[in-house]
Structures are given as C-alpha cells and as structure tokens.
Amino acid sequence: MNLGDLAYPDVPRDAVHLLPLGATEPHGPHAPLSTDTLISVGICKRAAEQLEGEIHVLVLPAVPYGVTRYGSAFPGAVSIGEETLRSLVTEVAETVGRLVLVNSHFEPEQVETLRSTGLPLLDLTRRKNAERLTEEFRSGSCHAGRYETSLVLADRPELVHADRMQVLEERHVDMPAAIRAGQTDFVAMGMDEAYCGSPADSSAEEGRETFETLTEMLVTLIREVAA
Numbered sequence: 001m002n003l004g005d006l007a008y009p010d011v012p013r014d015a016v017h018l019l020p021l022g023a024t025e026p027h028g029p030h031a032p033l034s035t036d037t038l039i040s041v042g043i044c045k046r047a048a049e050q051l052e053g054e055i056h057v058l059v060l061p062a063v064p065y066g067v068t069r070y071g072s073a074f075p076g077a078v079s080i081g082e083e084t085l086r087s088l089v090t091e092v093a094e095t096v097g098r099l100v101l102v103n104s105h106f107e108p109e110q111v112e113t114l115r116s117t118g119l120p121l122l123d124l125t126r127r128k129n130a131e132r133l134t135e136e137f138r139s140g141s142c143h144a145g146r147y148e149t150s151l152v153l154a155d156r157p158e159l160v161h162a163d164r165m166q167v168l169e170e171r172h173v174d175m176p177a178a179i180r181a182g183q184t185d186f187v188a189m190g191m192d193e194a195y196c197g198s199p200a201d202s203s204a205e206e207g208r209e210t211f212e213t214l215t216e217m218l219v220t221l222i223r224e225v226a227a
C-alpha cells in the first residue's frame, strides 16, 4: 500500500492516492522535528489497512516540508513557500488522478494553501472534525503538547525524549487568538521552548485512540472520493 515500495506492474490503475503532508519544524525539546509528518503517515497507513479488500488505496511518499515560519527562531525549522507547496500538490494530483491530502501541520498559511487547491483534504481545523478530537486539540493550545506527543508515542516512541517530556510544565497559549492578534512566531506567543499544551500528560494509549478517530475521518473521506 506504500506506492514507493511497489514495482510498477503491481500498481493498481484505479487507486485512490493519499498524500501525507507534514513539516520539518521544532516540536518542543522532547519531540521530533518530523512530528507532523509522522502523524499524517500514521493516519494514511491505518486508513489504507482498514480499506484493504474494499478500495485500492495507495499511500504516496510523504511531503516532509510545509509552510513553516512560526518556528524559525529555533534550529531545525525548514520552510517552503506557499507557491512551492501549491505547485507540488497540484502537480502530484495531475499525475496520479484521484488524490486525498492528509495534513497535520496547521499553520494558517499551510492550511489555506491546501484548501485553495480544491483537492479533497482531511482538514482537522474544520469544526466538524475538530470537535471529535481531544480537549487539548480543541483548545487551540496544542503545539507539541499532549495531542501531538501522544500520537508520536503511539507509533515512534523511540523518537520522544521521555526524560525531557516528563518535566515540561503545562503551557497555555491560545494559538488561534495569538495568530489573530498578529503574532507570527512561537517566541512572541510565549512558546520559548517551541511547545504549548501539556506534553507531560501524553501517552501512547491516548495516541492510539486519537489515531482511531483520525482514521475513521479519513476512511469516510476516501469512501466519498471513491464513490
């Protein structure tokens, strides 16, 4: 189900393709720069497994770069511009045919760019999706906090520095409000360690539950696209 693992005679012609989109961006002192990408890949993998025997689903190689400016004060942030992202996504769609975008990086310029392509998008910032997710996610104080860190713990626990995570104090930052107020970097928002929310409360169990919910949402979307 990973397109890149197949040899060409084995590629089904009628597949729905999933494009996992993430970022390379600081996620606290405890979680990997690839957090958003890992989450998108985890959702895609589960949805493809769930639909096996029903719909041909192929997971494309993930896009590890996004429009990521808020974290630029920290080492490890690698950003691309809106036009680059838009071109990449639309050209991939022209090549493969049926395509669903699966995004886990929520900087507004990233989300707006993906929406503007008009392609099917698992958009977790839409209310009908967001209201099914955890309290921390809904609070908007959730960068590298409990929500995201739990998801990484579910799939790649070896990438989370548990010793650092356990001593991080809860940090409440209403990111949507801060963004509306014109703050465009983590430090200005009060995130001097590139996180908000409550990473110390993370668990692999919560991550697995959240993955289940996210997978349900994506499976529904894929069925709509395939119909």
Ligand SMILES: [Zn+2]
Pocket: 027, 035, 036, 104, 105, 143, 144, 148
């Ligand atoms: Zn993230």
